[in-house]
Amino acid sequence: MHTAVLTPPVDPIEQVLSVGLKDLWYPICPSGFVKDNPVSLRRLGYKIVLWRDASGQVHALEDHCPHRGAPLSLGVILGDRMACAYHGVEVRCDGTVMRVPGSPGCKLEGARPTRRFLTEERHGAIFLYNATDPHLDSAPPLELPEPLASPEWSSFLCYVEWACDYRYVMDNVMDPMHGVYLHKQSHTMSEGDAHAEFQIRDLPEIEGFVFEKKGQRDVNFDWTEWREAGHIHTMRLEIPYPKTGGPGGNFTIVGSYVPAEKNVTGVFFWRCRKVSGWQRDTWRFLYKNRLEQRHWNVLEQDRVAIEAMEPNANTREFLYQHDLGIVRLRRRLKALAQAQIDRSTTA
DSSP: OOOOOOOOOOOHHHHHHHTOOSSOEEEEEEGGGOSSSOEEEEETTEEEEEEEOTTOOEEEEESOOTTTOOOGGGSEEETTEEEOTTTOOEEETTSOEEEOTTSTTOTTTTOOOSOEEEEEEETTEEEEEOOSSTTOOOOOOOOOOHHHHOTTEEEEEEEEEESSOHHHHHHHHTOTTHHHHHTTTSTTSSOSOTTOOEEEEEOSSSEEEEEEETTOOSSSSOEEEEEEETTEEEEEEEEOOOGGGOSSSOEEEEEEEEEOSTTOEEEEEEEEEEOOHHHHHHHHHHIIIIIHHHHHHHHHHHHHHHHTSOTTGGGSOOOOGGGHHHHHHHHHHHHHHHHHHHHHHHO
16 A cells, blocks of 8 residues: 655745745846856756857846757857757747757747846846746836935945845844854944844835844944845845944945745845045955955855754744844735736736
8 A cells, every 4th residue: 555645735825935026137147257258057956058249248038949949058159149059950049940050941930939138237147037938128217326326426346146035145144143143253343332222213114124223323234225126036134344344334234135946045235435536545445455365255254144044944944023024025025926826817
């Protein structure tokens, strides 16, 4: 007698969130990843080929030849198209098959079976629009928050990959209190109340909120902002600098994250400071020669802690007042996932 093995039902909201919400911009890799040859990356539930044409513009397609499924990334760049190495099938950057050398005039020529992705290159990173429509020809404008959009700010991109679900990275950023404990030896996080009370403050005019310590500002890692604007989700925080940190205001970090392979996250942090003129040059020199390694050390502490968690750690939690921001963020993501499901069922 055989005993049936029951598999748990798949949660449709979890299916959506595990690979990233649709119709949003995501940073997918630093600009330096894509040079002279095609590059294959797994992002957002897809295998994607990226390449540059003769002008340097980045193009992206699903890394799958529509003929037999060979990776287009193994092929040859022909300007705005890729020629598959397996049988020479040429696919243009909009997903259209332009030429089938082995069978000229066949039905595959002129068809548009390949998913295309629209890209933009900003601030040292390549951004990709994760469209529901596999053949979308134009995307809404990518609008980044002020530290990256304003010329009054100077920034450095920090990119790492962590072996965890991308939502664990966002939970970590939405947890200002861990800075007092995990990073207490840091030159920027050694101060502050270890028993702070928190509140949530909605952002005016746009969707988003700030999770902040009551009565404490410009002391430590005092607040985190979640922002839904410009067709991209970003997080922002500030860490006050001592005088040894050089000229400028508080050290600001803008973060955005992308699901890569299963339990792998592409982590993008832009480290920013509002400086101009000689102060900008001074800060950039000081940062690269003295401060950057300290910030890598802090990030490494986060990575070790998060990667050591079990993949299902968030199913066995006992949350308290310091975790209200995490609860709010998770609820918001689930609501957005449900709205995406509802749109797909009524389309």
